[in-house]
Amino acid sequence: MQGKIIKGIAGFYYVYVENKGIYECKAKGKFRNKSIKPLVGDNVMVDIIDEEKKKGNISEILERKNQLIRPAVANVDQAMIVFAVKKPNPNLNLLDRFLVMMEFQNIETIICFNKIDIGDDDYMNQLQTIYRKAGYKVMFASATEEQGVDEIKKMLKGKSTVFAGPSGVGKSSMLNALTKDYKMETGAISEKIGRGKHTTRHSEIFNIDSNSYVFDTPGFSSLFVPGMTKEKLQYCFPEMPQYEPECRFTGCAHINEPDCGIKNALEQGKIARERYENYVLLYKELEQLEKRLIKENIEYKKVSFPNYDSPSSALVKMYLSGEFGKNAKDISPYIASTFYAADRYATFKMGYKEYYDNGGIILADRYTTSNMVHQAGKIKDETERKKFLDWLCDFEFNLYGLPVPSEVFFLNMPVEKSLELIKKRENKFTHESKKDIHERDKDHLKDAYNAACDVAKKYNWYEIKCVKDGEIRSIEDIHEEIYNEIKKHI
Numbered sequence: 001m002q003g004k005i006i007k008g009i010a011g012f013y014y015v016y017v018e019n020k021g022i023y024e025c026k027a028k029g030k031f032r033n034k035s036i037k038p039l040v041g042d043n044v045m046v047d048i049i050d051e052e053k054k055k056g057n058i059s060e061i062l063e064r065k066n067q068l069i070r071p072a073v074a075n076v077d078q079a080m081i082v083f084a085v086k087k088p089n090p091n092l093n094l095l096d097r098f099l100v101m102m103e104f105q106n107i108e109t110i111i112c113f114n115k116i117d118i119g120d121d122d123y124m125n126q127l128q129t130i131y132r133k134a135g136y137k138v139m140f141a142s143a144t145e146e147q148g149v150d151e152i153k154k155m156l157k158g159k160s161t162v163f164a165g166p167s168g169v170g171k172s173s174m175l176n177a178l179t180k181d182y183k184m185e186t187g188a189i190s191e192k193i194g195r196g197k198h199t200t201r202h203s204e205i206f207n208i209d210s211n212s213y214v215f216d217t218p219g220f221s222s223l224f225v226p227g228m229t230k231e232k233l234q235y236c237f238p239e240m241p242q243y244e245p246e247c248r249f250t251g252c253a254h255i256n257e258p259d260c261g262i263k264n265a266l267e268q269g270k271i272a273r274e275r276y277e278n279y280v281l282l283y284k285e286l287e288q289l290e291k292r293l294i295k296e297n298i299e300y301k302k303v304s305f306p307n308y309d310s311p312s313s314a315l316v317k318m319y320l321s322g323e324f325g326k327n328a329k330d331i332s333p334y335i336a337s338t339f340y341a342a343d344r345y346a347t348f349k350m351g352y353k354e355y356y357d358n359g360g361i362i363l364a365d366r367y368t369t370s371n372m373v374h375q376a377g378k379i380k381d382e383t384e385r386k387k388f389l390d391w392l393c394d395f396e397f398n399l400y401g402l403p404v405p406s407e408v409f410f411l412n413m414p415v416e417k418s419l420e421l422i423k424k425r426e427n428k429f430t431h432e433s434k435k436d437i438h439e440r441d442k443d444h445l446k447d448a449y450n451a452a453c454d455v456a457k458k459y460n461w462y463e464i465k466c467v468k469d470g471e472i473r474s475i476e477d478i479h480e481e482i483y484n485e486i487k488k489h490i
Contacts, residue, residue, distance in 0.1 A: 002062075004213075005042045007204040013038055013058060015046055016205075023048070027058045034401040039067060040203040041074040041160065041215060063394065068105055068162070071203050071217040075160055078108045080152075082165035082174060085119035085127070085140075091166070092130075096278040098164060099136070103236035104228060104460075107162070110137045110155055114170040117142040130272040134239040143173035153178060153208065160205075160213040175216055179208050229485070230286040232460075234262075237279055239271050255280055301355055304365040305344055312346035315339040320436040328437050328444040333375030337392055340371055345400050356403060363486070368396045369408050369461075374438060377451035389455070409482055410456040413466040415442075415449045421472075 003017035013025045025046055027038050038044065038061055045060035067074040081098045083090040090113070102109045111131050116124065124140060131138050139155070141148030155161075156178070163171055203217045234240050234254060244252070246261025254262035265271045306313040316339045318324060325331050344367070348356075356362055371392060379385040396402045413421075419442070438444055456463055464481055466473055 001046050001048065001056075003044060003046055004205065005038055005040050005044060005058075006206060008038065008040055013044075014204075015044060015056070015058070016207075017046070021054060023054045023056045025056045025058050031058075031061070034398065036061065036398055036401070039064075039072055039074040040205055041076065041213075043075065063390070068107070071162060071164060071215070073162060073203050073205075073215050073217070076107060076162050076215065077159035078110065079162040079164060080110045080112050080139075080155070082112045082114055082163060082169050082171050084115045084169040085113045085124055086115055087118065088166075088168055090127070092274055093278050093281065094166060096275065097282070100228075100233070100236040100282065103238065104232070110139060112139040112141055112152065112174070114141055114143055114174060116140045116147060117145045130274055133270075133272055134237070134275055136238075141174065143170050143177045146177050149174075149177045156208055156212050156214065158211045160215070162215040162217060164217045171216065175206075175214060178214070179206070228286065230283050233279065233283055233286060237275060239275065240279075243270070253283065255283065301352055301360055302363045302365070303347060303352055305347065305367055305370070306340060307343055307347045307351075310343070310346060310350075312343040316343055320438065322437050326437070328374070328441050329378050333371075333378045333388055334391070337371045337375050337395070341368075341396050341400055341402075344368065344396065344402055348402055362403070364405070367405060367408075368392065368402065369405065369455075372455050372459075373452040374444075374448045376455060377444065377448035385451075407486070408456075408459065408461040409485070410452060410461040410463045411466050411478070412453070412456075412463050413472075415446050417467055417472055418445060418449070 001017055001020070003015040003020075003023065005013050006016045006022070007014040011026065013027060015023045015025050017023060023046060025044075031038065038058055042064065043062040044058045045062070046056040047059045048056045050056075065075045068076055079102045081095065081102070083095055095111070099109060099111075113119075113124065113127060128138050128140075137155070139148060139152055141152060143149070152174075163175065165171055203215055205213050205215045208214060228236075230253070231251070234244070240254070240262055243261035243265040246264065247254070247257065248259035249257055252260055252262075254260050262271065262276070266273060266276050306316045308317070319331060319336055319339055324335075352360070352362055372389060375392070376385050376388055379388055397404050438448070455461070462485055464478060466478060
């Protein structure tokens with residue numbers, strides 16, 4: 001029986017099944033063994049244990065459209081960030097932190113200012129100007145007076161929307177105004193867990209109609225965005241990148257540099273001062289974190305893939321030697337990826353799992369990401385390539401339970417320069433001059449390079465340009481850039 005997780009508390013998951021009601025479920029042990037945690041919003045299969053008491057077990061988690069880090073929910077289309085115009089007065093720095101978090105996770109966002117019945121018109125106009133200038137959809141509403149509710153319903157139609165915001169802004173009142181089912185469903189769950197009906201302590205989901213879902217998330221006052229760096233921050237302010245080409249310096253931070261396109265746009269009123277000031281505050285916070293990490297003595301372990309010294313790489317060697325087909329495209333990307341996945345799993349289990357589980361830092365030479373390049377490059381159709389990439393991530397990170405990388409470095413080496421290097425080096429596992437199935441196929445290398453550029457952008461990999469002024473940068477120079485970036489994430 002299929003349902004959707006609408007709430008999860010202390011190892012119990014409350015699964016809504018259409019026309020059946022809410023079931024209290026536990027996740028089967030296989031998920032824990034694979035380090036998979038069900039999330040609110042997950043579509044799941046349920047095995048019924050007791051129909052009368054509405055109890056069951058989650059036996060399968062169906063494919064996720066996406067998942068957010070914070071709030072920890074799955075299958076999201078958009079976010080609605082709710083702030084009050086008064087009582088409490090909006091903390092714009094906190095609002096911008098919410099927006100940065102959603103931009104970083106590529107979630108379309110709507111800003112809703114609640115309590116307009118007690119708000120000041122001039123200030124509300126100011127808020128509208130600030131955030132519409134930044135490119136956001138801005139809504140004004142009063143949940144208690146039911147003003148703007150119909151317009152919000154239109155924005156939520158046919159989508160799964162995360163509601164987020166600090167405590168006290170009226171999210172629960174807004175949700176009650178949107179649907180009567182909210183009261184009913186929170187009440188039904190409250191009977192099971194023995195808590196108050198209207199205190200949002202955990203993320204939960206409910207229906208507005210058959211095709212529209214809303215996630216209610218706990219109010220919180222501080223945010224942390226894993227993987228965020230000061231260099232990436234400006235791209236989470238959507239009004240900024242268009243003016244970056246006007247900056248004098250590449251890599252301009254837009255704070256102290258002369259002839260800065262962002263600061264010029266600020267002075268011309270094209271960028272709101274409130275937004276820019278919050279950008280500067282966030283930038284300096286990230287900068288301070290970086291300085292602290294640089295001072296620390298960081299321990300790490302390096303692993304290399306494929307592990308040519310292990311029997312686990314046997315099928316990889318056969319593939320690269322051309323035993324399954326003389327050309328790279330002769331072998332399905334799905335089949336080739338299973339060879340590499342098995343090798344990675346063996347290395348993980350036998351080499352570094354315990355170290356990693358105890359908080360150790362792993363630096364990997366190639367990983368699942370290499371298959372996202374070399375194997376995805378075999379697929380021209382965009383829809384089929386996405387299908388493969390989604391399958392690969394699920395296959396290795398969910399089914400195999402391999403660690404998801406915190407940061408991926410894309411060493412952008414144009415094909416013509418790669419070919420120069422390949423000529424000079426021996427085969428990695430035969431130690432002969434004969435090249436492997438990838439290296440001797442120029443068309444494959446071109447396709448893989450194009451796929452790498454596409455995938456790096458899609459998955460927000462850190463790009464290192466290995467060629468400068470027509471020449472390959474020195475190993476020491478590239479090393480220094482990688483080393484400095486790694487220290488930011490540890």
